[in-house]
Amino acid sequence: MDFSKCKMIDGALGTEISRRGFSVDGEVLWSAKAILEKPELLKQIHYDYYLAGADIVVSATYQFTFETMKKIGFEKDKSIELFHKGIDLVAEAREDYLKSLNYEIENIPLVGASIGSYAAFLADGSEYTGFFNKTKQELIDFHLERLELCCENPNTDIIALETMPSFLEAEALIEIFNSGKISKKAYISFACKNKEQINDGTLFADCVKICLECDNFLAIGINCTKPEFVPNLVDIANEVMKKQKKQKIIMCYPNLGNIWDSEKQTFLPDSGFSENDFVSLLHNLFINKKCSIVGGCCSTTPEIIKKLAELVKK
Ligand SMILES: [Zn+2]
Secondary structure (H helix, E strand, O other): OOHHHOOEEOOOOHHHHHHOOOOOOOOOOHHHHHHHHOHHHHHHHHHHHHHHOOOEEEOOOOOOOHHHHHHOOOOHHHHHHHHHHHHHHHHHHHHHHHHHOOOOOOOOOEEEEEEOOHHHHHOOOHHHOOOOOOOHHHHHHHHHHHHHHHHHOOOOOEEEEEEEOOHHHHHHHHHHHHOOOOOOOEEEEEOEOOOOEEOOOOEHHHHHHHHOOOOOEEEEEEEOOOHHHHHHHHHHHHHHHHHHOOOOEEEEEOOOOOOEEOOOOEEOOOOOOOHHHHHHHHHHHHHOOOOOEEOOOOOOOHHHHHHHHHHHOO
């Protein structure tokens, strides 16, 4: 299906893997650990999100980096193979889903290849502060290799640049895409710490503004942000686009608002929004045309995505 027709993105992956009994909390690879050790479980979760109504399901490669793989003893070739496997598992889940429908479906949902922030590689929750001592060039070097692999993989429909906490990193990613080295399209989504700033303190409005200058970005989003901040952030995105006279798709997939426990490297359950409040918040943003793709991040589940999809696709 065409990306512009998408309405729903999937829900959490890392927290969902842990919820199903394979804890990846505090692991250096986080959800990517399941590519190595629990591929069947991972494929099942991807499948469940397609079944729930997601038009875009995203791979477990968010925290997969070659630096980490080397540290835990993997040769480069094997690491590259496993990175591709993370994307391929989503495509396999989609194939199973299509088969279950006897291929009787008008719009075939998409496979997203997830790329996390440099902060995700640090595996210490730096996504939530956005502070890491790197130059723009270092961030370019860090991101380029995985982005090239996403492009090489024929299963990648869209590249998901997610939970970006840093303005400098957004600039680095824009520079990569504007250099023409990356042929596939992407969306970029920011993690915000309040109603107007991304996690490093930059105004979200400034981030939207620079991302409008990247033709390869099909959408600009907000993810892994507390749901109560999201309505205002979506308004900001709309205002900037109006002012700049440039329109891109706005995506919104906040987390459930659970409190982050930095010691345990996990979200404390039941400390955020109720499922119903979460679903109605996003449904409202969607029906009021404030954003056109909705879904969930950490602590959301296929059940929540199903409830939201039923409303959005009515
Ligand atoms: Zn998240």
